[in-house]
Amino acid sequence: MSVPPSLPPIKLIALDVGLARIGVATCDPLGITVRPLAVIQRRSRQEDFDRLVAIVAAEEAEAVVCGLPLSMDGSESEQTKMTRTWALRLARTLRTARKEPLPVIFWDERLSSFAAQEMMADDPKRAQAIGEDAYAAAVILRSYLDARKRGEGERWGGIVLEKK
Numbered sequence: 001m002s003v004p005p006s007l008p009p010i011k012l013i014a015l016d017v018g019l020a021r022i023g024v025a026t027c028d029p030l031g032i033t034v035r036p037l038a039v040i041q042r043r044s045r046q047e048d049f050d051r052l053v054a055i056v057a058a059e060e061a062e063a064v065v066c067g068l069p070l071s072m073d074g075s076e077s078e079q080t081k082m083t084r085t086w087a088l089r090l091a092r093t094l095r096t097a098r099k100e101p102l103p104v105i106f107w108d109e110r111l112s113s114f115a116a117q118e119m120m121a122d123d124p125k126r127a128q129a130i131g132e133d134a135y136a137a138a139v140i141l142r143s144y145l146d147a148r149k150r151g152e153g154e155r156w157g158g159i160v161l162e163k164k
Contacts, residue, residue: 013037013056014065016109016133017083022048023133026059028082031145032053036134049090063102064090067109067140068156074108091159100163106156109136109146 010031016023022040027033037059040051056064066087069079087104095101 005123010062011060012063012138012141012145013059013061014067014107014144015052016067016136016140017086018042018133021133022052023135023137024052024055024132025134025137025141026061027141027145031148034138034142034145036130036138039131039133045089049093052090053094056098056102058092061102064094064104065107065141065144066090066104066119067137068106070108070110070156072110088159091161095161095164101161104159105144105154106146106158107140107154108156111142 005061011029012031014025014026014027016025018040022042024037024040025034026037027035038055040048042048055061064087067081069077069083071077071080082159091102094100
């Protein structure tokens with residue numbers, strides 16, 4: 001049995017991107033703890049991106065994990081394509097705001113809302129205050145971190161822009 005190589009610590013935020021809301025979660029640099037952070041009510045692309053730029057800066061994130069809405073059979077849909085396009089625009093905005101690129105990693109979000117509801121049942125008062133979308137982002141992030149520890153690659157791709 002081979003042991004995956006030791007990965008450097010990295011501070012991440014994860015996004016559960018929906019049409020009305022964006023759930024945001026974060027983790028510690030070692031990837032041990034994951035916590036739901038916020039829900040952004042969608043307004044305009046610029047306002048949404050301004051909020052995300054501020055969160056990335058406040059959390060000192062080194063990469064973004066973006067939930068990818070795949071069909072239950074694993075195929076990509078129109079919603080998947082829209083999410084990829086939205087994430088590319090976000091990556092460009094982050095590069096401009098930070099003066100350097102920030103990787104965006106796509107990760108399967110299938111069943112994240114169902115798992116989020118189970119997590120929320122453990123602490124309903126806090127869950128109600130934060131919102132289901134942030135818990136869904138936390139589920140996406142936990143899934144990514146667990147796969148990373150097992151040495152599994154980024155199966156759904158990502159965006160790494162060049163420096164301007």
